Structures are given as C-alpha cells and as structure tokens.
Amino acid sequence: MITGLVLAAVSGALLSVQNVFNSKVSLRAGTKATTALVLFLGFLASFLIGLGVEGKSMFALQNMQTWYWFSGMLGVGVVVSVVQAVMRLGPTYGISIVMVSQLVYALIMDSLGLMGLEKMAISGKHLVGVLVIVAGILVFKFGGVRKADKA
Incomplete structure (x- = not known):
C-alpha cells in the first residue's frame, strides 16, 4: 500500500509539472502541435523503456478487449483539455x-x-x-x- 501511495503522489507531482510545461509550449506552438509533441514523446519514451525492461514480451497482448486498443486516443482529449484548462483557469x-x-x-x-x-x-x-x-x-x-x- 505504501508503494501505491508514493506512486500516486509522484504521479500527481509529475502531472502538475507536465501540465504547466504543456501550457507554456502551447502558447508558442499551439494546442495541436503541443498535443502531438507530448503524445509522440510519451510514446517514444514508453516504447524504449518497454523494450529495455520487457523486451519482446511487451508485444504479448492476447485476450485483450478490442476497445482497449483505442484507450491511447483518449490521451488526445486529455492533453487538449488540460492544456486549455490550465491556460484559462x-x-x-x-x-x-x-x-x-x-x-x-x-x-x-x-x-x-x-x-x-x-x-x-x-x-x-x-x-x-x-x-x-x-x-x-x-x-x-x-x-x-x-x-x-x-x-
């Protein structure tokens, strides 16, 4: 349980810092470019870390619900919405x-x-x-x- 609490606290801190960074990038690059950049760099980092830690087993995705494959697309809405909320509020x-x-x-x-x-x-x-x-x-x-x- 302690590990979960620490990870949740770290996640909150990282999200707050990321959202401030994203809003600053968005002022210069626009929301669409910021979203593409954030999600691409997140994909790249996740992909490389996954390969390094899990190797080929990272691609073992049997028995997964089809609609779970689209969950990453929700990230577009998340990044756009949060960037705009932070900029406006x-x-x-x-x-x-x-x-x-x-x-x-x-x-x-x-x-x-x-x-x-x-x-x-x-x-x-x-x-x-x-x-x-x-x-x-x-x-x-x-x-x-x-x-x-x-x-």
Missing part, C-alpha cells in the same frame, strides 16, 4: 477541477462496475469526501484576498 484551479472530475468519474465507474471493474458500493463517506474537496476548491477560488482588496 491557472494551474491550481484547473488541475483541482481535473482532480475532482477524475474522482467523480472513478466513483461512478467503481459503483457501476464499468469496464470490468469490481462493483463497489458508494457510501455517504465517499460523497462527503468529494463534497469536501469541491468545497475546498470553492474556498480556494472565491475565499482569498482579491488583488483590488490589497490596494
């Missing part, structure tokens, strides 16, 4: 909304047992947890000192 607010959206959809997929997941009952504490996070985002966005108030 700022990193903290944009990523916070992305995080809540991920959490809500993960809860929905878990509770309905979608995509082969084991069905999980949603409890009141799950809903309260999401609402607390949403409340925190609202406090962050609207509860701070405005620039005009500082003057």
Whole structure:
C-alpha cells in the first residue's frame, strides 16, 4: 500500500509539472502541435523503456478487449483539455477541477462496475469526501484576498 501511495503522489507531482510545461509550449506552438509533441514523446519514451525492461514480451497482448486498443486516443482529449484548462483557469484551479472530475468519474465507474471493474458500493463517506474537496476548491477560488482588496 505504501508503494501505491508514493506512486500516486509522484504521479500527481509529475502531472502538475507536465501540465504547466504543456501550457507554456502551447502558447508558442499551439494546442495541436503541443498535443502531438507530448503524445509522440510519451510514446517514444514508453516504447524504449518497454523494450529495455520487457523486451519482446511487451508485444504479448492476447485476450485483450478490442476497445482497449483505442484507450491511447483518449490521451488526445486529455492533453487538449488540460492544456486549455490550465491556460484559462491557472494551474491550481484547473488541475483541482481535473482532480475532482477524475474522482467523480472513478466513483461512478467503481459503483457501476464499468469496464470490468469490481462493483463497489458508494457510501455517504465517499460523497462527503468529494463534497469536501469541491468545497475546498470553492474556498480556494472565491475565499482569498482579491488583488483590488490589497490596494
């Protein structure tokens, strides 16, 4: 469990840094070029690491659902949406909304047992947890000192 927690924390940090980088690249290159660059470099890195670590067994993909093959295409929507959100809302607010959206959809997929997941009952504490996070985002966005108030 500790390893999972550490990996999740590292993932969050890497995603935040990547999204800021992506928004800066997008200012110069545009969203389409940024998306192509990010996904191509991600493919290249994954491919080379996979070959180095797993070798030919990386290509053993029997018994996989056909529609799983298209999951990488979702990355286009992810990169475009997050880059635009960060550019329009700022990193903290944009990523916070992305995080809540991920959490809500993960809860929905878990509770309905979608995509082969084991069905999980949603409890009141799950809903309260999401609402607390949403409340925190609202406090962050609207509860701070405005620039005009500082003057």
